[in-house]
Amino acid sequence: MLQGWFIVVVSFAYLGVLFAIAWYGDRRADAGRSIIANPTIYALSLAVYCTTWTYYGSVGRAAATGIGFLPIYLGPTLMLALWWFVMLKMIRIAKANRLTSIADFVAARYGKSQLLGGLVTIIAVIGVIPYIALQLKAVSNSLFIVLHYPDIVMPARADALPLLQDSTLYVALIMAAFTILFGTRHLDATERHEGMVAAIAFESVVKLLAFIAVGLFVTFSLYDGFDDIFSRAGAVPKLQALMSFNGNYSSWASLTFLSMAAIMLLPRQFQIAVVENVNENHLRRAIWLFPLYLLLINLFVLPIALGGSMYFDSGDVDADTFVLTLPIAFQQQWLVLLVFIGGLSAATGMVIVETIALSTMICNDLIMPTMLRWEWLGLSRRTDLSWQLLNIRRWAIVIILLLGYLYFRVAGEAYALVGIGLISFSAVAQFVPVIVGALYWKGGTRPGALAGLAAGFLVWGYTLLMPSFAKSGWLPVDFVAHGLFGIELLKPQQLFGLSGLDEITHCLFWSMFANIGAFLGVSLLRQQNAREAGQATLFVDALRAPQAPGARFWRGSAQLEELLPLIGRFLGPKKAHEAFNQYAQRRGVASLNELKADADLVVYAESLLAGAIGSASARVMVASVVKEEALGLDEVMNILDEASQVRAYSRQLERQSQELSAATRNLRAANERLKELDRLKDDFMSTITHELRTPLTSIRAFSEMLRDDPRTDLAERKRFLGIIVAETERLTRLINQVLDLAKIESGKAEWHTAEVDLREVIQHSVDTTGQLFKERSVALDVSLPDTVPSIIADRDRLMQVMINLLSNAVKFCDPGSGSVDVRLWRDGKMLRVDVADNGPGIRREDQAIIFEKFRQGCRSSDVLTTKPQGTGLGLAISRQIIENFDGRLWVESVPEEGRAGATFSFKLPIQATEDKTAKEEGA
């Protein structure tokens, strides 16, 4: 079944499906109903990270180094956790300034430098070409192997074939055509390709499913699960070694670092993560979903590697091909086809996004700046250049793929897949210092960035790229073995005698040394200029300042009649008009002609242009049609100072207004409290006058009767006088208690604190009130323990409380049948006294009231108006006394449940003997 024509037809059909998805995605995007506005799609499209290097190469690397394939995926897992800050910042900056590539990003940060953009582009292109070659190699190898089904034949060396018979060339050309169809159908000012992203997300699913299918086949069909594979492999000494860590840790760490850099800075990752990002909220899911994808695609790597190594134990089958050759060996033709398609997915996904990103860079940062300088091309006279821009990109795509093919012919056979990929990763890592500097350090300058990048790139070329050419015989091997010009110290892979590191770690160390050193050193050589300082602020403070970027730093005059045609030349006149109309609408201006050509408009125009031709070129073009005043560094610094002062002031203002509102709240509360107190005082006054008037009225009434009626007999007179005396006593008691309460409440009461034995107090109180109980025939039962710890309190005051409770109890008991129980017991660190009566009880709603002043208990069904004897201040005073000694006084009674009686209890702390004395002494 797997004849050549069938494979080719299926491959093209698959590409057709991809194209249909992309076409559909673009159409939906045009209709404003994006299908990629979905965090899962975003996370899946990030999996363009997993290329054929992962798909075929991981197994190869696992078969050679065991666990050594993993840091490439652990690095991104770690890095993604930091995306919350870092990637968010990059996305914000890129969107605000319409930056469409990593080259543009670096160029814009360091003063919109065309030179810097060009350098980054060159590094990216040269650095990534081996990586593209790797994809070509993987596709052509897998095609070769599948075409020989059911035999297992390893591909011959590519350079053994004449050029035109080399299928890799055709793979390259087909991929170029496909990428052109995908990525350059129209010019978009934001360089976004929604359809492409949808197709990439689809491919990510296909390659994951295909790989897992092989994994399941090998693990559970060829073998009997994971433990079977591992136990059988454990019996083979060579494979046993793969199951433990036998590489060195420095290379593990450097691979982790490289992959952390790559996940952000590879041109295709930047394209997908930053440029194609629809909504920054999508980061939230990507942060964990993408690492999960990486974990899943790596789950079966080792089982396949071990299974393949055991099955093809003669060693003549390349481990890079196990994913494909194991299903072939067992004649699983459908699985073979699926695996081949999965590999095609991995390769096309990478090639499409990478070449689109690179072509944008080449066009915007290499070709345009050069062409705009060449007057004889007459670009300045053309009215619509957008078509030319697209053509430049198309040619760039073809050239990149042909360069990839060239590298494949020249050096591709000397390395395994992973080796080639790491060369590219190391090149991309050269962007790390300038990008970190761009995001977090305001001090970097253009010359510093240029020097750092150039130094790092040169060291990379010398220690990694050149040796890769030499190994493939394209350069003399001499210089690798003996150093340049025979100088031992210059041996590219043991530079200055540094040995003991693998070539990647070695290159990483020296290139970072040169890169960071030059970047910092040269940056610190001179003061920043105005543009660098301005851009530095826009980048470093991107998450803080929400204002429109850049307008603060522009001063000059411009004409709409000049700006509009300029933008039109690059975007197409129609699109330019649309963009300006939108801007006018946003500014609230009726028509385009009324727009004022102020700093904001100029900056807007420049950012539009930046999307199409890169920020550096856009700067040059805009400057050519407007009159600008150059701002000096002092002025920029002034603007920045002003801005930061404004920020500081506004923060201060905010703090003060918060303080003010807090103060207002406090004042309002205090005022309420004051009103409440006032009301309480009024209540108190009216109650107390009422209370005083009752005895006075009766005294007055009986006195008048005695005065006015001389005929009253003696017995009657005696009775009247008795009442008058009793009422006067009551009046005195009342006044004394009011004074007492006032003293306690105001804290002026005198307390005679000493060690008190509560048993003695209770006994004494019982004796004092004994007469009362006898009079009313109420039974009294006192139960006291033999000893209790003494407490610190005022003995007389406690007596007052006890007597009050006892007399209350007896008052509410029925004469004859009443009984009162007094009990003293230890309750934890407190002493507790209960005084229980069997009177009518107190309703729940009255229980709080009876402790208030002048509110007397009327038990159970009575209402508060039927007045029993007493002043109504006793319980209020008692509670004050108990609380003064850190105790608690309360009542328990449930007449609602039919149980008679009320129990008044108080507790006083045993401990704190020393504290209390100290407190009294201090007072």
Added chain:
Amino acid sequence: MTPSRLTGQRLTAIFLLGWVLFDYPLLFLFNRNIYLFGIPLLYAYVFLAWAGLIALTAWVVERRSD
């Protein structure tokens, strides 16, 4: 998306944790010829730690309460 300060700090902590989990001393600790349910200890460790880290990250960023 306003980056929540607490979430950011949690993610940074996860990054640091991951760096320690996947580097020399701990990796060396698990580098033994022992099998856990038939899987070499080193692999079981790396994959479990990896999965744990992902779960932790998901929990931190997807919590709605922040």
